[in-house]
Amino acid sequence: MRCTGLLLFPLLISHAVKALDNGLALTPIMGWLHWARFMCNVDCDADPDNCISERLFMQMADVMVKEGWRDAGYEYVCLDDCWPSRRRDASGGLQADPARFPGGIKRLADYVHSKGLKLGIYSDVGAETCAGYPGSLDHYEKDAQTFADWGVDLLKFDGCNMKWTRLAEGYRNMSRALNATGSRMVYSCEWPLYEWDFHKPNYTAVRETCNQWRNYADVYDSWSSVKSIAEWTALHQDAVAPWAGPGGWNDPDMLVIGNYGLSHDQQESQMALWALMAAPLLMSNDLRSLCPRAKALLQNRRVIAINQDPLGRQGYRTATLGSFEVWERPLSNRVLAVAVRNKQEIGGPQKLPIVKVPGWRTCGSLCNVTQILPQYKELGVQRQRTDLAVAVNPSGVVLLTFHPILD
């Protein structure tokens, strides 16, 4: 048994640097983003139901209202790469592909707004997007104004096709351009992701510039991908976690829950870890055909409440104990959220005594323990020397809250 020495100290550190001052993303945003599920599928002749078209986003907006997603907090319907025409218009403006978005982005935004939702769009800091569509380089003001005119509520700004030494300038310029429009747009950056290959990013600048930022590789629809993101975050937590807070968040990329590559236990692990990382909850799946268990997990109001906790502190991996690892996030009202993950990928459930969780010491003499995942369960008031243990499935998680009871 090995216990890493990170206990509690990082939880006390928090950077006083101001976030981007647009009043947005005071808690991590929630919504849906097309990439991991629909990628750059532009063949509407062969695959009309799944190609990147206004129809797809209107259908998602409809489902988000009808099936409780909006009410659960999922608000943004986001386009990713491959929405534009291959060419700018006569006045140099970006335009949606006319065959796939016959009403243009303005009509789509109006439709999404009429449903009480918000629209996200995508562009790139460089001359081209990752998929080779027109990027915003040399057009930051123009494109920001176009997005504002269309009524767009969020910009995901990718970092392909740009020399890394120019990323800071590009991302900052676009941030200023967005603010100058007077519209309030969430600004989602991939800036640090593209800098880590060369040096440690300047997170003071990142947080002043962006509402959320990607640090690491794209998520894939596989457990090895989700694990690698969690592992990267834990290994770099002292560098990245302190920068999270109201107005600015580390973005470990989309939730792939409800697709093809994760078992249900692994889906629960992604949901719990993203909640503890104070991550934007951007699903990328097909909401039109989601299995009931995935839907219930994504709409679990107790997990969402942890993710959306107003204190806005990002959690840390606080211990590695045999095949277990423990992640902890301090919430409002002295509550601590705890995820116990079983990294063993063979055998049956394994038990971890609750007293081995580092945060247990914050409980004082009494603590009220609640299990949120896999099933909601009141575990009752426990004393410091409790023999309570949690059983965690292989590649699964148990998500708990500790409520200290004052003597």
Next chain:
Amino acid sequence: MRCTGLLLFPLLISHAVKALDNGLALTPIMGWLHWARFMCNVDCDADPDNCISERLFMQMADVMVKEGWRDAGYEYVCLDDCWPSRRRDASGGLQADPARFPGGIKRLADYVHSKGLKLGIYSDVGAETCAGYPGSLDHYEKDAQTFADWGVDLLKFDGCNMKWTRLAEGYRNMSRALNATGSRMVYSCEWPLYEWDFHKPNYTAVRETCNQWRNYADVYDSWSSVKSIAEWTALHQDAVAPWAGPGGWNDPDMLVIGNYGLSHDQQESQMALWALMAAPLLMSNDLRSLCPRAKALLQNRRVIAINQDPLGRQGYRTATLGSFEVWERPLSNRVLAVAVRNKQEIGGPQKLPIVKVPGWRTCGSLCNVTQILPQYKELGVQRQRTDLAVAVNPSGVVLLTFHPILD
């Protein structure tokens, strides 16, 4: 698009070497084995429901009868490591741990037989098993006779704690010892697995000695493990596949379907690939609490029929086409079983035109196509230039049969 040049030729090769002449395993055996799910859990005080004890195996036997496993063909209830006492008895014989198997193995075998099932046991060619229990080295005749006296129907003979140069001698001696008892016991070897690190095994000898043999690493409850086994098999298929046939089979290890680590699409992939590899179907899961979809998949009679085809030819990976790979297995009556696997682990289903499957050429002018997985579907009579395509989920599979129609 790249098409590997293996097409059809390997399907014509088959080794004439005689199998172990015990009349057993004329098709791959089917059953249940405890390891991947229950491992070496010997703590019956703390975990009475899941420890390695006679109770566990009796419960599995009960469920196998009650819930249709026996009727579907799953016949062997198999002990793996950790069943014995730490010491041999006064006469030098192996004995079951008396606390966990109070009735001994004989009573357990009688119970299992009373249910119309067969009992498998485990030992090691070396002085100790992998988990440190007594091995059979210097006791081959004694242990073979003990197993025969108990009424055991299968021996899994592991290869830990033995110098690799002595493996051949040990495995052959145990094979002779088993035959000399006059009892008919399936002989499951790990001999080639432990030789591959040093040289290419002598499969002529392996097939003469064993009814099935492991070639590669233990399976884990994860997609990366299942994928690595399939990949190893494909990369070594010319070395191993021709040796499979009635009486002797390559064993890619247990089915982990119904546990924690595979999505349903990945479970279908394992089932289809194991069927095409003519693999022993030894489940390692908890049959007492299996989800209905996993149960239906494991009991799918059409997939089982492919696995159990009396021709007994092991399939090959015949093509790699972009993100797809195609596996094919010739069955009786000129039928060809085909698995199309989508290796992409992001996005939605991808389509492959059926004419790109190498085996399609064997259809002549007309072929009747049936989809077995994910759902049973008659795809009808197709001509050589059909535009039929299959849609395959990420990390999933489509399993088909082609029935040529004679003009």
